[in-house]
Amino acid sequence: xxxxxxxxxxxxxxxxxxxxxxxxxxxxxxxxxxxxxxxxxxxxxxxxxxxxxxxxxxxxxxxxxxxxxxxxxxxxxxxxxxxxxxxxxxxxxxxxxxxxxxxxxxxxxxxxxxxxxxxxxxxxxxxxxxxxxxxxxxxxxxxxxxxxxxxxxxxxxxxxxxxxxxxxxxxxxxxxxxxxxxxxxxxxxxxxxxxxxxxxxxxxxxxxxxxxxxxxxxxxxxxxxxxxxxxxxxxxxxxxxxxxxxxxx
Amino acid sequence: xxxxxxxxxxxxxxxxxxxxxxxxxxxxxxxxxxxxxxxxxxxxxxxxxxxxxxxxxxxxxxxxxxxxxxxxxxxxxxxxxxxxxxxxxxxxxxxxxxxxxxxxxxxxxxxxxxxxxxxxxxxxxxxxxxxxxxxxxxxxxxxxxxxxxxxxxxxxxxxxxxxxxxxxxxxxxxxxxxxxxxxxxxxxxxxxxxxxxxxxxxxxxxxxxxxxxxxxxxxxxxxxxxxxxxxxxx
Numbered sequence: 001x002x003x004x005x006x007x008x009x010x011x012x013x014x015x016x017x018x019x020x021x022x023x024x025x026x027x028x029x030x031x032x033x034x035x036x037x038x039x040x041x042x043x044x045x046x047x048x049x050x051x052x053x054x055x056x057x058x059x060x061x062x063x064x065x066x067x068x069x070x071x072x073x074x075x076x077x078x079x080x081x082x083x084x085x086x087x088x089x090x091x092x093x094x095x096x097x098x099x100x101x102x103x104x105x106x107x108x109x110x111x112x113x114x115x116x117x118x119x120x121x122x123x124x125x126x127x128x129x130x131x132x133x134x135x136x137x138x139x140x141x142x143x144x145x146x147x148x149x150x151x152x153x154x155x156x157x158x159x160x161x162x163x164x165x166x167x168x169x170x171x172x173x174x175x176x177x178x179x180x181x182x183x184x185x186x187x188x189x190x191x192x193x194x195x196x197x198x199x200x201x202x203x204x205x206x207x208x209x210x211x212x213x214x215x216x217x218x219x220x221x222x223x224x225x226x227x228x229x230x231x232x233x234x235x236x237x238x239x240x241x242x243x244x245x246x247x248x249x
Numbered sequence: 250x251x252x253x254x255x256x257x258x259x260x261x262x263x264x265x266x267x268x269x270x271x272x273x274x275x276x277x278x279x280x281x282x283x284x285x286x287x288x289x290x291x292x293x294x295x296x297x298x299x300x301x302x303x304x305x306x307x308x309x310x311x312x313x314x315x316x317x318x319x320x321x322x323x324x325x326x327x328x329x330x331x332x333x334x335x336x337x338x339x340x341x342x343x344x345x346x347x348x349x350x351x352x353x354x355x356x357x358x359x360x361x362x363x364x365x366x367x368x369x370x371x372x373x374x375x376x377x378x379x380x381x382x383x384x385x386x387x388x389x390x391x392x393x394x395x396x397x398x399x400x401x402x403x404x405x406x407x408x409x410x411x412x413x414x415x416x417x418x419x420x421x422x423x424x425x426x427x428x429x430x431x432x433x434x435x436x437x438x439x440x441x442x443x444x445x446x447x448x449x450x451x452x453x454x455x456x457x458x459x460x461x462x463x464x465x466x467x468x469x470x471x472x473x474x475x476x477x478x479x480x481x482x483x
Contacts, residue, residue, distance in 0.1 A: 006269050015365060025290045
């Protein structure tokens with residue numbers, strides 16, 4: 001067995017030198033790199049945490065904003081709904097008023113048309129009645145008809161009150177006849193009227209073919225209509241009143 | 250076959266009257282040193298935040314050594330990293346150098362494990378004095394009581410000797426067995442033994458490094474001022 005102390009010393013020095021060299025070139029730089037990376041990672045983690053906190057804060061802010069937007073949206077919707085309801089009611093009221101106006105206008109037009117039709121019908125009826133009455137009167141015995149109308153005139157005067165008859169005394173009366181009256185007839189008429197009034201009458205005679213048949217007595221404040229024309233007018237008036245009553249019903 | 254306990258100089262340096270023998274183990278050690286230092290220099294020349302595969306491997310090695318130191322001592326690894334880590338790397342590479350044909354591992358000769366054990370012995374004293382001062386380091390021998398001083402001093406020597414003998418014995422025996430088997434059946438038969446020798450080499454490197462750390466930590470802890478144990482008041 002041999003043990004070389006030189007070799008022991010060489011190996012001891014070699015190992016010590018190797019420890020120093022590896023400390024210088026391996027352990028120290030690698031450990032420093034690991035520490036630097038750990039520090040970097042720690043810094044990055046801290047920054048990431050800070051960023052995360054910022055992001056969470058921003059997220060919370062956005063959530064709050066969204067909530068505010070939702071509330072604002074609801075409020076706007078409610079306002080819009082309210083406005084729409086009001087506009088709808090306004091439109092409905094306007095439409096209703098317009099419809100009522102149209103209805104009233106149409107009703108008035110309908111009434112006017114009905115009245116016009118009725119008036120036209122009455123006019124036509126009157127015309128027809130006048131035609132018929134004229135034709136009838138032409139076929140009747142003229143003196144007999146005149147006598148009948150004169151009798152009805154006298155009866156009308158007799159039906160007046162005494163006050164009315166007294167008021168007619170001395171007043172100039174106009175006797176309107178449907179046909180020309182000759183003097184004897186005029187005298188007989190004047191006598192009959194004087195007899196009916198009880199006082200002499202101041203008569204003037206006038207011919208009006210529109211009366212068809214009969215005699216009418218007129219004064220400034222008195223009128224006694226006794227002719228077919230008057231009868232037709234009364235009938236027309238009665239028809240008009242009846243039509244008005246029908247419309248009212 | 251030469252005796253594994255016998256070593257022969259590879260060449261001599263110096264004047265003939267004072268010639269210094271250079272053993273093969275020294276040359277192999279220089280080669281291992283050259284490989285380790287050059288490799289480390291190349292590896293750490295361009296360290297980046299985003300590591301390459303080689304840098305990641307180096308960082309893994311450093312991290313593992315640090316973690317082992319923390320697990321064994323509970324102390325910060327920085328003061329011991331270079332010492333313990335270099336011991337582990339050197340012994341591992343030296344043990345595994347037996348795989349190169351014609352190379353005898355430096356740890357298979359007595360001088361190299363003896364030198365490593367001597368360095369550990371001295372480093373225990375160095376770290377013990379640095380941790381607790383000369384007084385603290387010497388007080389550590391009187392624990393648990395002064396009667397133990399001779400035994401503790403003897404133990405501090407014998408444990409270093411045991412480290413030397415353990416490393417030398419395991420590596421030398423592995424090399425010797427492989428050499429014997431290889432002389433009998435040179436082809437393929439020694440391979441399982443070489444694989445076993447790889448495992449033995451790694452284990453011995455780990456054991457040597459961890460025991461060094463344990464002894465150093467023990468010396469440092471013993472040198473620290475003792476705190477009075479807490480007593481519970483009833």
